[in-house]
Amino acid sequence: MTALLTPKRSKPTAISMAIRVAIGAVTVLGIPGVASAQQAVQSLNRVEVTGSSIKRLESETSLPIEVITLEMIEKSGVTTAEQLLGQITANVGAIEEKQQNTDTQKNSGFSGANLRGLGVSSTLVLLNGRRMANYAFGGQGVDLGAIPTAALQRVEILKDGASATYGADAVGGVINFITRKDYQGTQVSARFGGYEEGGGNRSQFSGATGFGDLQRDGYNLFASFQIQKQGQLRAAQREWAKTALRPDVGSVGTSTTNWPSNLFTTTAASSLLGSVNTFGGKCQPPGSVFSGGFCQFDYQATADLVPESTKINAFARGVFAINAKNNLFAEVARSENDAYYRISPATFTSYRLTANGPRIALYYPKSGPFFPATYTSMTTGLPVNTPATAAPNKQDIYVAVRLLPLGQRERVQDTSQDRIVVGAEGEIGGWDYSTALNHSVSNTTEQYNNGFVYGNKLGPLITSGVVNLWGDNTPEVMALMQATQAKNVAGRTGQATSDSIDGHVSKELFQLAAGPVAAAFGFEVRRENLTDIQSAEAKSGLLNNVTSSPDTIATRNVKAVFSEVHVPLAKTLDLDFTVRHDSYDSGSIGSSTNPKVALRWQPSSEVLVRSAFGTGFRAPSLADVSASGGVTSSSNFYTDPERCINGVGPGCKPGPIAIRSGGNPFLKPETSRQFSLGLALEPGNGLSATLDYWLINKENVISPLSETLISSNFAYISKYVTRDAADPAYPGMPGQIIDILLPVDNQGGRNVSGLDIVLVQRAKLGEWGKLKTTLNGTYLIKTEEQLVKGGQYFDNLGRYANLYPTPRWKHNLSADWSFASWGLTLTNKFQSAYRDALASMPADAKGFVASVAHGTPGSISQDVASYSTFDLQVGYYGIKNTRLKLGVVNLLNKAPNASNQTGYFRGFDQSVDATGRYVYVDMSYAF
Numbered sequence: 001m002t003a004l005l006t007p008k009r010s011k012p013t014a015i016s017m018a019i020r021v022a023i024g025a026v027t028v029l030g031i032p033g034v035a036s037a038q039q040a041v042q043s044l045n046r047v048e049v050t051g052s053s054i055k056r057l058e059s060e061t062s063l064p065i066e067v068i069t070l071e072m073i074e075k076s077g078v079t080t081a082e083q084l085l086g087q088i089t090a091n092v093g094a095i096e097e098k099q100q101n102t103d104t105q106k107n108s109g110f111s112g113a114n115l116r117g118l119g120v121s122s123t124l125v126l127l128n129g130r131r132m133a134n135y136a137f138g139g140q141g142v143d144l145g146a147i148p149t150a151a152l153q154r155v156e157i158l159k160d161g162a163s164a165t166y167g168a169d170a171v172g173g174v175i176n177f178i179t180r181k182d183y184q185g186t187q188v189s190a191r192f193g194g195y196e197e198g199g200g201n202r203s204q205f206s207g208a209t210g211f212g213d214l215q216r217d218g219y220n221l222f223a224s225f226q227i228q229k230q231g232q233l234r235a236a237q238r239e240w241a242k243t244a245l246r247p248d249v250g251s252v253g254t255s256t257t258n259w260p261s262n263l264f265t266t267t268a269a270s271s272l273l274g275s276v277n278t279f280g281g282k283c284q285p286p287g288s289v290f291s292g293g294f295c296q297f298d299y300q301a302t303a304d305l306v307p308e309s310t311k312i313n314a315f316a317r318g319v320f321a322i323n324a325k326n327n328l329f330a331e332v333a334r335s336e337n338d339a340y341y342r343i344s345p346a347t348f349t350s351y352r353l354t355a356n357g358p359r360i361a362l363y364y365p366k367s368g369p370f371f372p373a374t375y376t377s378m379t380t381g382l383p384v385n386t387p388a389t390a391a392p393n394k395q396d397i398y399v400a401v402r403l404l405p406l407g408q409r410e411r412v413q414d415t416s417q418d419r420i421v422v423g424a425e426g427e428i429g430g431w432d433y434s435t436a437l438n439h440s441v442s443n444t445t446e447q448y449n450n451g452f453v454y455g456n457k458l459g460p461l462i463t464s465g466v467v468n469l470w471g472d473n474t475p476e477v478m479a480l481m482q483a484t485q486a487k488n489v490a491g492r493t494g495q496a497t498s499d500s501i502d503g504h505v506s507k508e509l510f511q512l513a514a515g516p517v518a519a520a521f522g523f524e525v526r527r528e529n530l531t532d533i534q535s536a537e538a539k540s541g542l543l544n545n546v547t548s549s550p551d552t553i554a555t556r557n558v559k560a561v562f563s564e565v566h567v568p569l570a571k572t573l574d575l576d577f578t579v580r581h582d583s584y585d586s587g588s589i590g591s592s593t594n595p596k597v598a599l600r601w602q603p604s605s606e607v608l609v610r611s612a613f614g615t616g617f618r619a620p621s622l623a624d625v626s627a628s629g630g631v632t633s634s635s636n637f638y639t640d641p642e643r644c645i646n647g648v649g650p651g652c653k654p655g656p657i658a659i660r661s662g663g664n665p666f667l668k669p670e671t672s673r674q675f676s677l678g679l680a681l682e683p684g685n686g687l688s689a690t691l692d693y694w695l696i697n698k699e700n701v702i703s704p705l706s707e708t709l710i711s712s713n714f715a716y717i718s719k720y721v722t723r724d725a726a727d728p729a730y731p732g733m734p735g736q737i738i739d740i741l742l743p744v745d746n747q748g749g750r751n752v753s754g755l756d757i758v759l760v761q762r763a764k765l766g767e768w769g770k771l772k773t774t775l776n777g778t779y780l781i782k783t784e785e786q787l788v789k790g791g792q793y794f795d796n797l798g799r800y801a802n803l804y805p806t807p808r809w810k811h812n813l814s815a816d817w818s819f820a821s822w823g824l825t826l827t828n829k830f831q832s833a834y835r836d837a838l839a840s841m842p843a844d845a846k847g848f849v850a851s852v853a854h855g856t857p858g859s860i861s862q863d864v865a866s867y868s869t870f871d872l873q874v875g876y877y878g879i880k881n882t883r884l885k886l887g888v889v890n891l892l893n894k895a896p897n898a899s900n901q902t903g904y905f906r907g908f909d910q911s912v913d914a915t916g917r918y919v920y921v922d923m924s925y926a927f
Helices: 072-077 081-085 454-463 475-481 624-628 714-720
Strands: 065-069 123-127 152-158 172-181 185-196 202-211 219-230 263-266 272-275 288-291 294-297 304-306 310-319 326-343 351-352 358-360 374-377 383-385 397-402 409-428 431-450 489-512 517-534 552-570 573-584 593-603 607-618 629-632 658-660 670-684 687-699 700-703 720-723 737-741 744-745 752-765 770-786 793-795 811-821 822-831 867-876 882-889 919-925
Touching: 065 072, 065 489, 072 152, 072 867, 304 326, 304 607, 326 744, 454 475, 489 552, 517 624, 573 882, 714 737
Parallel strands: 123 172, 272 294, 658 737
Antiparallel strands: 065 152, 152 172, 185 202, 185 919, 202 219, 219 310, 263 272, 263 397, 272 374, 288 294, 310 326, 326 409, 351 358, 374 383, 409 431, 431 489, 489 517, 517 552, 552 573, 573 593, 593 607, 607 670, 629 658, 670 687, 687 752, 700 744, 720 737, 752 770, 770 793, 770 811, 811 822, 822 867, 867 882, 882 919
8 A cells, every 4th residue: 555654755656645635734625525645746746835935846845735626626516715615624704795795884795714713814815826906895805706716726725824925914824726727628517506495596607628738839728717696595585594583592683673663752762662553453574573562673584695696707827838948827817796785674763954964863743644642562562642642742753764665775786806917937047936917906886776765855754744654655655755765876986906026936955965955035016005985975974874984095015025945854854944024114014024934754654743833924904004984783782881880870771882993004913923733644544644733822913892892891992982962860970872983903812723633534445436534623722812902811712702603623524435437425514512692581471582781690691502414416427528416515404503693694503504405416518
């Protein structure tokens, strides 16, 4: 049997790649067909791998890289980069596009990777080893929707800090998407799929073609195209997502802004009287539900779980030989994503008559023909006379309206990314080199299509008394309401650009007794720009449910130099040392120098040990230092500590608080230290095992101040609180909270550590073919963070915190069986149980829920159960040049577990796929 851990510098065999794939040098991916020795490159050609600038034999690298080949991607059943990275156990708390379908529009349409749970801005995403522009809205990272998946040959995931090689953004690791090279031929494929429970149907068509042999013809041209259509999936189409009213888990995600409208004596939410039920004595469906003694709006029941979208990706690459050792190359990439985000009908509680004029509280006039004589008491559930309904004391009443008759709010978002790279690579005078110009730009536009109204039109209509807020309206009145809507109105435009020139050279300098000493030297000069501009109408304040915020226009320049040296200290021991210096010309970032040292010891072909230590940094993004942000509602309900003393006072009733976000021009870079230690064994009989320990400590973490500080450390954020004038009725107390600013800040530290575990068993079954079983798992040992510098550390391990859970254990277990012309892959995806978010007390028999502020005495907590699903794919390859596949994702139709997680959607675990069983057919033909 050929050993997995081949001796150093021996000729690579068919399984020598596992030194990079399975031995702490490359961790095996726990999805079907995980990268392993069978897919090794079987030549002595030196190549450049992710995380190093020195060309070497692939078996020599000492970096923890996880490799996913084209075959594995096809067997996994995924069709997008987002789905692919969602199956990586080191990807914790990633941002998915469907999660952005909320009433907070800051990063809508974005999907990003999050290695080690350190944030999407700490994971660097590359295409063919070079950067892409960050997403235009928010500018925190590369949108995975821009990756041309139809062009991919493999994906390399470096699960170690790489600031010493790539600079900022690589603290958590690097994901390098590598396209096909030297491809010749044409392939077309089509896929169709749907959900058993309806909604969300998907279809895809893709093609790839390449021609020209670089060695024979002096050129190679390659191009790919892919179009994907994603159907709308409504929350109401899934049992676990159809309502945010889940008293069984202590979650009440409903709103007092309702249709029919609730009544208020003042503009304060605490002055709620109750409901007026003229629809047969019941709350008006869909959306309006009875909870806590009055009608509330169940906004989740009217929202989309997955947005409708059309994605197009095109990629082309050409390589032209100058001579036998030098080539010119060019890459052109274009991606488009047109998405429709539909959420609950708009709220309407106040309006402006003039642009940016004073807000006017919405009321129904005492003279209106629909003025309610009685309402349903929220405390007794019995009819009660509306205050002062009898003349001459009759008075106007304040109302909070949900515009259910106007339908869902709908935003259309068009996102595109263009990228052009032109460069040269080869060898001159014994030096390997690569240099390129890189222009990358991301554009995003947002448009309001339905459900958003002009307050200066609808407000006077309601206050005139014409509109019945507690019953049906005539067609004439409905036409008047429809005419107040904003139709196809531009809302926001963003653009992020990255222009750079880079280059590096490498060479074996001289020989030692143990082997050659090699070195690399390189540079990068980059200019980044970000603009995020609202339309005049969005800024005017006249559009309801649209927050006005100042424009973001920012630019900066980055310069870097780096070097790397590889030294064979002994026949079995290698040393790699890398260092990089980055300099920024804007803000208070300054410059940073980061080294990294790695050791690789291979005493035998069955054992390999490796270790690495380095420092890293992350510069604040242009959005972090420039964006002014907007206003959203808090995820939880809170009391006001300064107006609720010992449980007594006007601020003791929990409620939502307006949260303002904003950038900070005085931010300093994050700094980090990383350490890893790995062991790989191959005892024989087709079994291989790896165990890697990793540790990352970060300081000056860049993040918006956490909302949980409202309850855990209000004194710290009191300086950011804006209040109304003091109420004479409560002497000595401040006025009500208007909003709280939670800006991006340098928080304290964040410490994470864990183990990556891989077990691979390969078995030959004789006439029954071959079977490979792979277990790939990540076990977290520590994950803790400070919410403020110098404050206490909060343990997030095995619990829900900061809007996503951190399960202690995640794994993918796959069995890949090949037999004659058939292939079968069964994959199990598992994550362990974790402690849920703190919840309110359960509802009583009448549906009343005792709301308790997050983190205060009386809150309860529960466990979210472990979650396990199975995916199955069967392939038939017996027809020449044809591949037929039938697959089922979530074979057993496992529903997500119940959870009290906060956010727009409630009641279920949002860290897992919440769409249900999905069946697809895939057909491809090559010629």
